[in-house]
Amino acid sequence: xxxxxxxxxxxxxxxxxxxxxxxxxxxxxxxxxxxxxxxxxxxxxxxxxxxxxxxxxxxxxxxxxxxxxxxxxxxxxxxxxxxxxxxxxxxxxxxxxxxxxxxxxxxxxxxxxxxxxxxxxxxxxxxxxxxxxxxxxxxxxxxxxxxxxxxxxxxxxxxxxxxxxxxxxxxxxxxxxxxxxxxxxxxxxxxxxxxxxxxxxxxxxxxxxxxx
Amino acid sequence: xxxxxxxxxxxxxxxxxxxxxxxxxxxxxxxxxxxxxxxxxxxxxxxxxxxxxxxxxxxxxxxxxxxxxxxxxxxxxxxxxxxxxxxxxxxxxxxxxxxxxxxxxxxxxxxxxxxxxxxxxxxxxxxxxxxxxxxxxxxxxxxxxxxxxxxxxxxxxxxxxxxxxxxxxxxxxxxxxxxxxxxxxxxxxxxxxxxxxxxxxxxxxxxxxxxxxxxxxxxxxxxxxxxxxxxxxxxxxxxxxxxxxxxxxxxxxxxxxxxxxxxxxxxxxxxxxxxxxxxxxxxxxxxxxxxxxxxxxxxxxxxxxxxxxxxxxxxxxxxxxxxxxxxxxxxxxxxxxxxxxxxxxxxxxxxxxxxxxxxxxxxxxxxxxxxxxxxxxxxxxxxxxxxxxxxxxxxxxxxxxxxxxxxxxxxxxxxxxxxxxxxxxxxxxxxxxxxxxxxxxxxxxxxxxxxxxxxxxxxxxxxxxxxxxxxxxxxxxxxxxxxxxxxxxxxxxxxxxxxxxxxxxxxxxxxxxxxxxxxxxxxxxxxxxxxxxxxxxxxxxxxxxxxxxxxxxxxxxxxxxxxxxxxxxxxxxxxxxxxxxx
Numbered sequence: 127x128x129x130x131x132x133x134x135x136x137x138x139x140x141x142x143x144x145x146x147x148x149x150x151x152x153x154x155x156x157x158x159x160x161x162x163x164x165x166x167x168x169x170x171x172x173x174x175x176x177x178x179x180x181x182x183x184x185x186x187x188x189x190x191x192x193x194x195x196x197x198x199x200x201x202x203x204x205x206x207x208x209x210x211x212x213x214x215x216x217x218x219x220x221x222x223x224x225x226x227x228x229x230x231x232x233x234x235x236x237x238x239x240x241x242x243x244x245x246x247x248x249x250x251x252x253x254x255x256x257x258x259x260x261x262x263x264x265x266x267x268x269x270x271x272x273x274x275x276x277x278x279x280x281x282x283x284x285x286x287x288x289x290x291x292x293x294x295x296x297x298x299x300x301x302x303x304x305x306x307x308x309x310x311x312x313x314x315x316x317x318x319x320x321x322x323x324x325x326x327x328x329x330x331x332x333x334x335x336x337x338x
Numbered sequence: 339x340x341x342x343x344x345x346x347x348x349x350x351x352x353x354x355x356x357x358x359x360x361x362x363x364x365x366x367x368x369x370x371x372x373x374x375x376x377x378x379x380x381x382x383x384x385x386x387x388x389x390x391x392x393x394x395x396x397x398x399x400x401x402x403x404x405x406x407x408x409x410x411x412x413x414x415x416x417x418x419x420x421x422x423x424x425x426x427x428x429x430x431x432x433x434x435x436x437x438x439x440x441x442x443x444x445x446x447x448x449x450x451x452x453x454x455x456x457x458x459x460x461x462x463x464x465x466x467x468x469x470x471x472x473x474x475x476x477x478x479x480x481x482x483x484x485x486x487x488x489x490x491x492x493x494x495x496x497x498x499x500x501x502x503x504x505x506x507x508x509x510x511x512x513x514x515x516x517x518x519x520x521x522x523x524x525x526x527x528x529x530x531x532x533x534x535x536x537x538x539x540x541x542x543x544x545x546x547x548x549x550x551x552x553x554x555x556x557x558x559x560x561x562x563x564x565x566x567x568x569x570x571x572x573x574x575x576x577x578x579x580x581x582x583x584x585x586x587x588x589x590x591x592x593x594x595x596x597x598x599x600x601x602x603x604x605x606x607x608x609x610x611x612x613x614x615x616x617x618x619x620x621x622x623x624x625x626x627x628x629x630x631x632x633x634x635x636x637x638x639x640x641x642x643x644x645x646x647x648x649x650x651x652x653x654x655x656x657x658x659x660x661x662x663x664x665x666x667x668x669x670x671x672x673x674x675x676x677x678x679x680x681x682x683x684x685x686x687x688x689x690x691x692x693x694x695x696x697x698x699x700x701x702x703x704x705x706x707x708x709x710x711x712x713x714x715x716x717x718x719x720x721x722x723x724x725x726x727x728x729x730x731x732x733x734x735x736x737x738x739x740x741x742x743x744x745x746x747x748x749x750x751x752x753x754x755x756x757x758x759x760x761x762x763x764x765x766x767x768x769x770x771x772x773x774x775x776x777x778x779x780x781x782x783x784x785x786x787x788x789x790x791x792x793x794x795x796x797x798x799x800x801x802x803x804x805x806x807x808x809x810x811x812x813x814x815x816x817x818x819x820x821x822x823x824x825x826x827x828x829x830x831x832x833x834x835x836x837x838x839x840x841x842x843x844x845x846x847x848x849x850x851x852x853x854x855x856x857x858x859x860x861x862x863x864x865x866x867x868x869x870x871x872x873x874x875x876x877x878x879x880x881x882x883x884x885x886x887x888x889x890x891x892x893x894x895x896x897x898x899x900x901x902x903x904x905x906x907x908x909x910x911x912x913x914x915x916x917x918x919x920x
Contacts, residue, residue: 166505177686243680
């Protein structure tokens, strides 16, 4: 298969327990099935203890480093608002952000020692590098489906629209990687995301073509 | 068939395909999944040994008897196993023995970032270092060959990034293991050879020259081994690198020639000198210590290394590029932004974690807490802030004994988890009693090795192979040593915990408290979430001080996020107004 993107660097950010590792496994496998060389990196260990988690997924003709270089990620997929903003500096100038409208306050906010940034503040942090910021009510949509942990799958569904890989590749990978009894739910969430209308484009950005 | 595998999955497959039939290790991030994956292959045996030293002795025994053995450990685990590493270097084996050692640059989940390449040099054993998952698989197979050909243990070094990254692996179509593994296959391979295997001084003196001679042969092997390869490039810059650092360097120096080292000890002298002669300038890119760089310098080759690249932390493409650009070796990084300044999100004890009850009680009685390694080390972080030292596995009990020799004005206590207690807590506990100590030790028994992802241990009644096993009875063990003051508490019973704590800590008798409740994640225990009655809340802040992530400060009181709450109810027990209910 040949696709327009010679390389795709993706960063997935979230909080332990949000399913970032499953989502990044799916992203890596989709890349492999589409004929790319693929690497994926993340650090386990703290993921179950509410800490920040980030995964790097890289598709390319030949991928060396498993980590995306700061300032070069084409896409930032954020499952939680604060964690999305945290990785802004990894985004390439003109890159694209998909952000789940969902807050999980960190300890300092819980204790009243710090404030959780507003949507406007987060938008402005991201806007310093992103050509487009796509806000998605992933958690709300997932809740309607009966399980808010599939919010990440809604984000993946939306993300799949920005690339030219056929939808069947995504759904077959989800069916293969998700535990059997949750496949239907996850596919539903993915479909919800894929069905979302694309947001307006900021000047100068481009959906499918990424830097080479 | 092409498949995405983590480094750890690829190590396990490599071990299986090499005909290794027995594996031993102790869980430790980032090495844990190697043995967990290996244990799933047919016809193999794998065990969680009580600690890494035991694991290496078990591996040595397997290899003495003619089997092929795998031993896995994180970097600091090799400190525990170091005694065994040195004798096995002298004795060698009948079968092959491979130690997979996982370093942790950046200390993602460790207390230090020691560079274990020095162990290879120290113990005079060869070390291989793969750079991706494909090499992880292949290098284990090669390590078995080297081990058997040169009669030596072989260390394969990985790190957090390689172990936990996925890459494409070409999996052999017919994944049949090499037949030479030899555990329980009925073939007698054991040979009695006292001068080779009994390291009393007279025999060990004969073995040391053999080891030195072996090193020379391995160095000759390194010169022609295909895993040390030159990748041609421009004659201006020559980069020497190994492991994951090589991948970063390849991105930052696309035009350079490379000497990619798969064997990092012993290093190939002539190959390095020949490579240096091909290029105008030699750069060594390596994580942590200047291990390769020092060797290259000794050969009289001028080299750029740690004068430019960081000696601390994990490298990354960005770090390598920034350092290289600073020295005029590469283009400056793309217009980069600094990381935004935002509230941090450190890990904390999980909602529902039973350790919380003990640390909150320890905070309340103002105890000086000499701690240990595990999930419960998170008790040191605010708002609990109830652990005051933590160094390495098993240190807590010796340290509390030492502190008690001097004495401090507050109460003192050693705190250690169940798996850590089995690992290295028993000798120091005997020490307290034998040396007339007065210390109190709390054993946090959550019935699993939780930190590394819920592995079995001697208290769980199950082995790594999922076979039923005898549960080691901690109270019986402690009483058997001779402790007379031993109590068991439920950590959620706050008032009772405080009462027992005070009684033990104020007593001059050495004592043990076992705080027992299973890890709620491990047993998947989840009850109905608790809620706050804001009218009853007087905003005292007690519930915020237990450090439970679902509880947050809101206008006029606190609220509990029902999607995160585990329903343990500990917050309700510390609320003086009864404002929190199920």
